[in-house]
Structures are given as structure tokens and as C-alpha cells.
Amino acid sequence: MNCVESEILLHALIDGELDAGHAREVEAHVASCSGCAEKLASFRAMRNAMSGAALKETAPPHLRSRIEQMLTPPTQVSAPAAVPARRFFRPTRRSFFGGFALGAGLSAAVAAGLVLTIIPNNRGQEIADDLLSAHLRSLQGSHLLDVATSDQHTVKPWFNGRIDVAPPVIDLTAEGFTLLGGRLDYLGGEPVAAIVYQRRKHVINLFIVRHSAAKPAGTSSESIQGYNIRHWSQNGLELWAVSDLAGGELDEFVQKITAALRPAGAS
Amino acid sequence: MAKDEAAEHERMRRFRDAALPYLDDVFTLARYLVRDPTDAEDAAQECYLRALRHFDNYRGPAMKPWLLAILRNVCNDEFARRRNQEVPTDYSQDESATDEMPLWQEAQASPEGLMLREQDTAAMRRMIAELPEPFREVIVLREINDLSYREIAEVADVPLGTVMSRLARARAMLRSAWNAMEGVAAAPSITDAKLSS
Numbered sequence: 001m002n003c004v005e006s007e008i009l010l011h012a013l014i015d016g017e018l019d020a021g022h023a024r025e026v027e028a029h030v031a032s033c034s035g036c037a038e039k040l041a042s043f044r045a046m047r048n049a050m051s052g053a054a055l056k057e058t059a060p061p062h063l064r065s066r067i068e069q070m071l072t073p074p075t076q077v078s079a080p081a082a083v084p085a086r087r088f089f090r091p092t093r094r095s096f097f098g099g100f101a102l103g104a105g106l107s108a109a110v111a112a113g114l115v116l117t118i119i120p121n122n123r124g125q126e127i128a129d130d131l132l133s134a135h136l137r138s139l140q141g142s143h144l145l146d147v148a149t150s151d152q153h154t155v156k157p158w159f160n161g162r163i164d165v166a167p168p169v170i171d172l173t174a175e176g177f178t179l180l181g182g183r184l185d186y187l188g189g190e191p192v193a194a195i196v197y198q199r200r201k202h203v204i205n206l207f208i209v210r211h212s213a214a215k216p217a218g219t220s221s222e223s224i225q226g227y228n229i230r231h232w233s234q235n236g237l238e239l240w241a242v243s244d245l246a247g248g249e250l251d252e253f254v255q256k257i258t259a260a261l262r263p264a265g266a267s
Numbered sequence: 268m269a270k271d272e273a274a275e276h277e278r279m280r281r282f283r284d285a286a287l288p289y290l291d292d293v294f295t296l297a298r299y300l301v302r303d304p305t306d307a308e309d310a311a312q313e314c315y316l317r318a319l320r321h322f323d324n325y326r327g328p329a330m331k332p333w334l335l336a337i338l339r340n341v342c343n344d345e346f347a348r349r350r351n352q353e354v355p356t357d358y359s360q361d362e363s364a365t366d367e368m369p370l371w372q373e374a375q376a377s378p379e380g381l382m383l384r385e386q387d388t389a390a391m392r393r394m395i396a397e398l399p400e401p402f403r404e405v406i407v408l409r410e411i412n413d414l415s416y417r418e419i420a421e422v423a424d425v426p427l428g429t430v431m432s433r434l435a436r437a438r439a440m441l442r443s444a445w446n447a448m449e450g451v452a453a454a455p456s457i458t459d460a461k462l463s464s
Contacts, residue, residue: 008435015409017416043438046445053388055411059294063308067290067315071283073276133324186326
């Protein structure tokens with residue numbers, strides 16, 4: 001480790017964001033470098049001083065009551081339409097989703113991906129937005145994988161105790177869909193398994209949940225903002241594949257997963 | 268119809284229970300991002316309105332970074348223009364702290380126990396307020412809103428590495444601002460005199 005690396009990483013050390021291995025490396029460097037040791041001490045002192053300072057604001061009571069009122073349903077009106085007039089805010093959908101779209105655009109340029117997800121309940125159309133958001137989130141920063149490995153026997157047990165289904169993890173590397181790993185994600189507040197594959201530069205998220213008995217099994221395919229979503233039910237599971245991969249190739253992926261999940265055809 | 272209404276009320280109640288506890292965090296970030304207190308209030312309110320509208324898309328588990336990300340979008344939408352042309356109007360007016368004692372002394376044996384006095388807190392706020400925008404944001408999210416690096420990356424919509432380098436930059440800037448203040452306001456001998464008096 002040199003001073004340039006240490007200069008960044010010592011902050012992560014102060015903030016408790018380093019794993020044990022990196023923490024040891026930084027500490028070893030600091031022990032042998034008086035310049036970095038001095039910095040570490042002074043940044044620590046600064047951080048301690050800041051946490052002792054009353055830097056956090058308290059929302060003024062009139063703001064709190066304004067927002068509370070906004071969030072209290074009036075007796076006969078159902079929507080939050082009776083919100084007090086705001087001076088110049090015009091809420092737009094665009095602004096809220098803008099962040100996602102931008103991040104996704106950047107990420108997609110770097111790595112287009114395919115994600116297979118398993119979800120326990122069927123909530124129909126509204127889930128599509130959730131799926132897309134989950135897919136886009138997964139492409140940002142380091143969110144893609146909780147467990148990164150091409151070994152299906154590592155991915156599957158990782159989900160034990162984290163989710164109420166045992167998601168099938170199928171290695172399709174030989175068929176052009178590289179298994180990258182798995183991730184715990186959330187759809188509509190419910191934990192779901194996401195198995196992540198890659199086709200060339202495209203990421204595929206396969207989301208998997210347990211199929212609820214109350215809901216008829218169904219198959220659907222749709223396209224939102226240039227992303228393809230395939231949904232089907234099989235073996236008591238509901239599966240969604242989400243990717244910016246071309247529709248035909250995503251269909252091919254779905255066929256391969258479907259075939260592998262058939263009892264007789266399991267590999 | 269009545270059923271829909273009941274469901275909507277239930278949704279609103281769930282949102283309220285989940286989101287309202289973070290009002291101080293939301294307001295704090297708004298205050299540091301937009302500076303004018305009234306604008307900050309409007310931004311916080313708009314944040315809750317948008318969050319309620321998109322509550323169905325929320326998938327947890329962390330409500331705080333989700334709200335702060337929305338707030339940040341609100342601020343970016345409405346204040347991008349002004350933010351770039353204004354100097355801090357609020358904290359910077361509080362100059363009383365600048366000619367006082369140093370905020371802390373790095374060489375002291377036990378900085379852990381150090382608490383800032385009121386005027387030092389004001390000085391610290393001013394220094395944070397004077398940081399350029401992306402650095403101010405990362406410092407507030409880390410030191411005041413107490414988010415993890417990963418959550419900050421989500422809120423600021425940048426990679427983890429960017430969070431780390433910005434935070435390093437931001438702290439380095441704060442440190443030199445502090446050191447400069449100490450150097451100007453209190454040479455060691457003066458400090459000693461004050462401390463002993």
C-alpha cells in the first residue's frame with residue numbers, strides 16, 4: 001500500500017467501512033508512515049469533534065405539522081389532494097425517475113445485463129415497474145451481487161435462511177449465459193432472490209419468488225424503456241427475467257432456464 | 268369505492284409510520300443543500316409528497332436513504348440554477364465564531380472526549396456550508412445523516428469509489444479550513460493563555 005491509496009482508505013478505516021483484510025493493510029501502512037499516521041489521527045479527531053457537535057437540524061414544528069396534516073387522510077377525500085399550496089414546486093415524475101434513468105444509461109453503456117429474479121407473490125402489472133427499478137438499481141455501483149461466483153453450488157446455499165424459497169441456480173455458461181452470482185433484493189418490500197447472468201456485455205437479472213396458490217400461473221412478456229421483461233411460473237415458483245438484451249435472446253435464455261427446471265431435463 | 272378509500276388510508280398510514288421519523292434528517296440535508304430556511308422547508312415537504320406518491324415502488328429495507336435520494340432530486344430540480352450562483356446566506360452571516368478559540372487541537376492526547384461549544388458548532392456549520400456542492404453533500408450524508416458508503420452512493424447516484432474519493436477530498440478541505448482558522452485566530456501561545464484563564 002502506498003500513501004495515495006492510504007489517503008483514501010484511511011477514511012474508510014475511520015468510518016468502519018473496511019473489511020478486516022484491507023483494514024490490516026491500511027494499519028500496517030500507517031504504522032510505517034508518519035505522514036499518514038498524522039493524517040489518520042487528525043481526521044479521527046475531526047470526526048470525533050463533528051459527532052460531538054450539534055450539526056443536525058430539527059424540523060421546525062410548523063413544518064412537521066404541515067407534513068403530518070398532508071399525510072393524514074381527510075374523512076371524505078381519499079387522495080392527498082388537499083395538500084397546502086407550495087410556492088414553487090411542481091412535482092414531476094421525470095425528476096424522480098431521472099436519477100434511475102441516468103444511472104441506468106451509464107451502467108448500461110458499461111455492462112448491459114440480464115437478471116433473473118424469483119418473487120413469491122403475483123402482483124400483476126405493478127410489479128413490472130418494481131422489476132425494472134430493481135434491475136436498474138442492481139446495475140449501479142456495487143449493488144449487482146451479494147455473492148459473486150460462477151459456481152452454482154456456492155450461490156444456492158447462500159440464500160439459505162435469507163429467503164423462504166430455495167432458488168434454482170442453473171449454470172448456463174456453456175450456452176453463452178455466464179453465471180455471475182446472486183443477490184438478495186426486494187420487490188414491493190418482499191425479499192426475493194436475484195440470480196445474475198451475463199450475455200456478452202448484457203446483464204440479466206433473474207428474480208425468483210415462491211408462487212402463491214391464489215394466483216393463476218401465467219406467462220407474460222413486455223418491454224419497458226428498452227428493457228425486456230419475461231415472466232413465467234414453474235415448479236411452484238414465479239420467475240422474472242429482466243435485461244436490456246434483445247427480446248429474442250432473452251427468450252432463448254428463458255427457454256434454457258425452463259428446460260433446465262423440468263424434472264427430467266435437469267442437468 | 269369505500270374499499271379503495273380504506274386501502275388508500277391504510278397506505279398513507281403505513282407511509283407515515285415509516286417515513287415521518289426521518290423528518291429531521293430530511294430537513295437537515297435540505298438545509299445544507301439549499302440553505303434558505305424557507306426553501307428547505309418547501310423542499311422537505313415536496314420530498315414527502317413525492318415519496319408518498321412513489322411509496323408503492325419502495326422496497327426497503329432502508330427508508331432513510333430512499334427519502335434522502337428523493338429530497339436530493341427535489342433540490343436538484345428546483346435549485347440547480349440558484350445554488351450555483353449564490354454564496355451561503357445563512358451560516359456565513361454568523362461570523363462571531365471565527366475569532367474565537369480553535370475547534371480542537373490535534374495534538375491533544377484524547378480527542379475522543381472533545382465536545383464543541385456552541386459557537387464552535389456554528390463555525391463548523393459555516394465551514395461545511397462553504398464546501399463546494401458535491402463535497403458538502405457527501406460530508407452531510409456521512410457525518411450528519413450517518414449513512415453508510417453504500418447508502419451515500421445510492422443517494423448521490425455515484426459509484427462507491429466516487430463516494431470515497433469525495434469524502435477524502437471533503438475532509439481534507441475541512442481540515443485545512445480548520446487549520447487555517449486556528450492559525451489565524453489562535454497561535455499556540457494565545458491558545459494556552461485562553462485555556463488557562
